[in-house]
Amino acid sequence: MVNGKLSAGFKKGLEDVIAGESKICKVDGKRGRLYYRGYSIEDLSTNCTFEEVTYLLLEGKLPNRKELARFTKELSSMRNLPKYVVEILEEVAHRTTPMEALRTAVSSLAGGDKDVEGITTDYHLAQGKSMVAKFATIVAYYHRINNKMEIVKPDPSLGHAANFLYMVTGKRPSEIEAMAMDQDLVLHAEHSFNASTFAARITVSTLSDMYSAMTTGIGVLKGPLHGGASEAVMRQLQAIGSVEKVEPYVKDALSKHRRMMGIGHRVYKVYDPRARILKKTAERFSKATGDMKWYNIADKIERVMFREKKLYPNVDFFSSIIYNGLGLPLELDSPIFAISRVSGWSAHALEQYGDNRLIRPLDYYTGPIDLKFIPIDERK
Numbered sequence: 055m056v057n058g059k060l061s062a063g064f065k066k067g068l069e070d071v072i073a074g075e076s077k078i079c080k081v082d083g084k085r086g087r088l089y090y091r092g093y094s095i096e097d098l099s100t101n102c103t104f105e106e107v108t109y110l111l112l113e114g115k116l117p118n119r120k121e122l123a124r125f126t127k128e129l130s131s132m133r134n135l136p137k138y139v140v141e142i143l144e145e146v147a148h149r150t151t152p153m154e155a156l157r158t159a160v161s162s163l164a165g166g167d168k169d170v171e172g173i174t175t176d177y178h179l180a181q182g183k184s185m186v187a188k189f190a191t192i193v194a195y196y197h198r199i200n201n202k203m204e205i206v207k208p209d210p211s212l213g214h215a216a217n218f219l220y221m222v223t224g225k226r227p228s229e230i231e232a233m234a235m236d237q238d239l240v241l242h243a244e245h246s247f248n249a250s251t252f253a254a255r256i257t258v259s260t261l262s263d264m265y266s267a268m269t270t271g272i273g274v275l276k277g278p279l280h281g282g283a284s285e286a287v288m289r290q291l292q293a294i295g296s297v298e299k300v301e302p303y304v305k306d307a308l309s310k311h312r313r314m315m316g317i318g319h320r321v322y323k324v325y326d327p328r329a330r331i332l333k334k335t336a337e338r339f340s341k342a343t344g345d346m347k348w349y350n351i352a353d354k355i356e357r358v359m360f361r362e363k364k365l366y367p368n369v370d371f372f373s374s375i376i377y378n379g380l381g382l383p384l385e386l387d388s389p390i391f392a393i394s395r396v397s398g399w400s401a402h403a404l405e406q407y408g409d410n411r412l413i414r415p416l417d418y419y420t421g422p423i424d425l426k427f428i429p430i431d432e433r434k
């Protein structure tokens with residue numbers, strides 16, 4: 055083993071391994087560029103709504119006004135949850151984290167779909183859209199139920215981002231708040247063969263159904279090295295507490311080989327372009343609310359981590375500050391990632407179904423062979 059990488063023609067963690075072809079997303083880790091279907095993330099995040107980007111990901115082209123209006127209406131008409139899914143949330147909310155509840159609720163959506171095993175693109179597309187619409191409702195309902203508040207039904211007059219904020223907080227967001235949420239959803243929507251997307255594609259490659267694929271995605275996203283980092287970032291900022299404590303905190307963490315959450319990336323070796331955009335929004339937002347504390351701590355962590363390890367912030371680093379400014383509870387940070395990434399997962403699922411081959415890699419076996427078999431009564 056050399057530097058954690060086995061030398062038998064493969065890489066631990068599949069680092070740098072190309073595991074398939076895709077037309078959905080280009081991540082240029084060397085130059086810090088990101089494109090959805092060929093369009094730069096800078097253009098998309100400043101000009102498009104989440105619905106527009108979801109259309110782009112699912113349909114492969116940007117919608118014209120008429121197409122977008124139809125798609126937005128279609129998505130908003132799919133936001134309501136079947137009664138039995140609300141009952142499941144009522145049953146599990148106080149026993150689970152929101153990611154666990156989301157995983158359970160999404161899996162249960164299959165029960166309300168008579169076309170669950172439908173094998174045509176039309177079925178898969180309809181199921182993908184339905185889940186994009188419903189993830190936000192599930193997370194908001196979880197929050198309201200878990201905090202013993204009345205659920206707030208979706209408002210079809212609001213866009214996806216604004217409606218999510220409304221369903222969580224019970225208040226209609228300002229235009230600036232809705233735009234910040236929208237931008238955050240756009241930036242999290244897609245990121246090529248990241249762990250959760252790849253896992254969802256593996257599920258699809260067995261010709262399993264869309265609900266199983268999305269449930270797979272949630273389970274994989276939940277981990278602290280992936281989407282779980284989002285929530286961990288704010289907990290870390292809270293644990294540090296002030297700009298003065300950043301330096302000793304980071305040094306202590308590094309000396310004990312603890313990870314600084316929201317820092318580092320497998321593919322980006324330069325600044326994550328999503329973090330660059332979110333940093334500006336977090337700064338603007340913090341100035342507007344008059345609370346610079348979290349931003350200033352984060353900014354200092356960024357500088358210390360670059361000096362110590364030459365590592366940059368990733369997409370999760372500044373988003374938690376924006377969520378905090380939007381009045382969203384910390385425990386929803388990772389589920390918000392899922393609310394957005396479901397559109398990327400759905401696009402990849404469609405692509406995988408459309409040109410499928412079972413994903414079944416090999417392993418490099420390092421255990422023994424031809425051991426002498428010992429009958430059970432003779433074993434020590």
Ligand code: CMC
Binds near residue numbers: 315316321368
């Ligand atoms: N804090 C401290 N050291 C780090 C960090 C970090 N966040 N990230 C990487 N390193 C160090 C690591 O200790 C190692 O150092 P050395 O060579 O001295 O032993 C070196 O950088 C390479 O680390 P690695 O684990 O081989 O790199 P990786 O490509 O497997 O890790 C990562 C990528 C994202 C898992 C990692 O950077 C990390 O754990 N970050 C913190 C968790 C996080 O923010 N995750 C969100 C990722 S982006 C959004 C998403 O995909 O969900």
